[in-house]
Amino acid sequence: MSQLSRSSGSLDDTPSTPGKFKPDKPSPYIHRLRFHNLSKFTFYSAFFLAILCFFFLLSSPSGSNPRRSLGSYGGSDWERHVTRSARRRSDSGMTVLVTGAAGFVGTHVSMALKRRGDGVLGLDNFNLYYEPTLKRNRQKELQKNGVFIVEGDLNDKPLLHKLFDVVAFTHVMHLAAQAGVRYAMQNPSSYIHSNIAGLVNLLEVCKSANPQPSIVWASSSSVYGLNSKVPFSEKDRTDQPASLYAATKKAGEEIAHTYNHIYGLSITGLRFFTVYGPWGRPDMAYFFFTRDILKGKVIKIYETADHGSVARDFTYIDDVVKGCLAALDTAKKSTGSGGKKKGPAQFRIFNLGNTAPVPVSELVNILEKLLKVKAKRLVLPMPRNGDVKFTHANISLAHRELGYRPTTDLETGLKKFVKWYFKYYKEEKKKISAW
Numbered sequence: 363m364s365q366l367s368r369s370s371g372s373l374d375d376t377p378s379t380p381g382k383f384k385p386d387k388p389s390p391y392i393h394r395l396r397f398h399n400l401s402k403f404t405f406y407s408a409f410f411l412a413i414l415c416f417f418f419l420l421s422s423p424s425g426s427n428p429r430r431s432l433g434s435y436g437g438s439d440w441e442r443h444v445t446r447s448a449r450r451r452s453d454s455g456m457t458v459l460v461t462g463a464a465g466f467v468g469t470h471v472s473m474a475l476k477r478r479g480d481g482v483l484g485l486d487n488f489n490l491y492y493e494p495t496l497k498r499n500r501q502k503e504l505q506k507n508g509v510f511i512v513e514g515d516l517n518d519k520p521l522l523h524k525l526f527d528v529v530a531f532t533h534v535m536h537l538a539a540q541a542g543v544r545y546a547m548q549n550p551s552s553y554i555h556s557n558i559a560g561l562v563n564l565l566e567v568c569k570s571a572n573p574q575p576s577i578v579w580a581s582s583s584s585v586y587g588l589n590s591k592v593p594f595s596e597k598d599r600t601d602q603p604a605s606l607y608a609a610t611k612k613a614g615e616e617i618a619h620t621y622n623h624i625y626g627l628s629i630t631g632l633r634f635f636t637v638y639g640p641w642g643r644p645d646m647a648y649f650f651f652t653r654d655i656l657k658g659k660v661i662k663i664y665e666t667a668d669h670g671s672v673a674r675d676f677t678y679i680d681d682v683v684k685g686c687l688a689a690l691d692t693a694k695k696s697t698g699s700g701g702k703k704k705g706p707a708q709f710r711i712f713n714l715g716n717t718a719p720v721p722v723s724e725l726v727n728i729l730e731k732l733l734k735v736k737a738k739r740l741v742l743p744m745p746r747n748g749d750v751k752f753t754h755a756n757i758s759l760a761h762r763e764l765g766y767r768p769t770t771d772l773e774t775g776l777k778k779f780v781k782w783y784f785k786y787y788k789e790e791k792k793k794i795s796a797w
């Protein structure tokens with residue numbers, strides 16, 4: 363799969379974050395590769411390439427396709443898409459670069475900003491960490507609403523400079539990251555690539571932009587790690603991460619502080635607590651539990667060593683979006699210019715949780731009720747692979763400073779998720795059978 367995705371990627375944009383997405387069944391092409399001799403291999407490669415070229419030519423007859431091809435960007439057409447997407451409805455609005463716009467939270471935040479009249483431009487590398495069609499379908503939804511996503515990587519410095527040359531962003535909503543706790547043991551370097559190197563590259567470009575934008579970015583509740591004092595408050599210790607993912611988010615908070623201190627960038631970090639909802643992430647438990655319960659597959663439910671329950675402070679996407687917009691709205695301007703600090707700038711960190719932790723077994727109870735299917739449960743001790751026992755947010759700071767007040771309980775939120783799930787996969791099935 364990695365060979366295939368890399369070779370087809372070179373015709374388009376190669377996402378530099380290696381992905382883990384694997385189709386259910388291996389392609390017959392891979393099968394042949396393994397069992398036949400070299401001349402057959404050459405024949406099939408040529409044949410395959412010819413077919414690829416054919417479809418490539420078919421799909422871009424005039425060369426005016428807004429999607430970047432052959433690794434280039436720019437050009438008047440591309441710039442027109444960028445400026446139109448970034449145009450705000452009124453002078454009082456903001457112009458926001460949303461990184462990770464094809465992601466779960468990024469799609470919802472982009473949509474909410476665009477709806478209220480702000481200018482929005484997306485950036486995403488469409489990596490293969492989870493099913494790429496889901497990202498493409500979110501992109502289509504955004505496109506319908508006038509949001510354009512530039513396809514590129516956070517680490518592409520010329521591209522980022524170009525974006526700031528074309529658009530005077532007032533704000534950056536930075537949501538692009540390698541997410542997921544357990545995957546860090548499989549592919550540690552993807553976390554360094556996006557969450558460390560990519561973050562630094564983005565901040566470098568922001569600090570030298572004129573004017574400097576204000577930055578709001580996603581940290582994570584995982585920075586609390588092995589902290590056992592509940593509820594988690596922003597002042598609690600965050601120096602005992604339990605996963606490489608958590609460590610890169612913690613490092614991100616320190617890096618953000620440095621750029622705030624040296625260059626006068628206004629930076630707000632948001633520690634999200636297990637965000638869920640429609641258009642969510644298939645690598646998260648509520649999502650794959652739904653899929654597996656419907657398939658009649660056994661689901662694994664972890665408990666602590668002393669048979670205690672594992673719990674999460676599940677936070678509904680609409681509540682998180684409100685928190686993100688409030689953080690953007692209350693962000694003060696950066697103080698630097700020309701890469702130099704002129705005075706102290708705002709630096710904030712907020713928990714965005716629900717303050718109502720729910721045991722995972724209760725999550726499954728709710729799903730059973732909504733799906734009307736009994737789950738096949740397998741209760742196992744939690745492996746030491748990065749997950750923590752529980753999360754519970756103290757949100758009084760976000761309440762005071764952002765007016766943040768989550769209003770969706772887990773059952774209400776899951777009902778909306780399940781409704782979306784059925785509709786979405788029904789339409790996907792139709793598309794496949796229409797082929």
Ligand SMILES: NC(=O)c1ccc[n+]([C@@H]2O[C@H](COP(=O)([O-])OP(=O)(O)OC[C@H]3O[C@@H](n4cnc5c(N)ncnc54)[C@H](O)[C@@H]3O)[C@@H](O)[C@H]2O)c1
Binds near residue numbers: 497542638
């Ligand atoms: N969903 C949650 O429960 C949760 C909890 C805590 C923190 N967060 C953080 O919130 C943010 C958004 O999370 P999400 O759930 O929407 O995840 P997501 O994986 O759906 O979205 C992230 C997007 O960023 C893109 N991306 C990754 N690396 C990139 C790179 N180098 N350049 C360009 N694009 C890149 C991916 O293609 C993806 O579309 C992330 O920073 C995540 O770590 C999420």
Ligand SMILES: *[C@@H]1O[C@H](CO)[C@@H](O)[C@H](O)[C@H]1NC(C)=O
Binds near residue numbers: 593
């Ligand atoms: C929650 O955090 C606030 C500070 O923002 C603190 O004053 C309060 O004591 C905390 N509450 C609990 C229950 O820990």
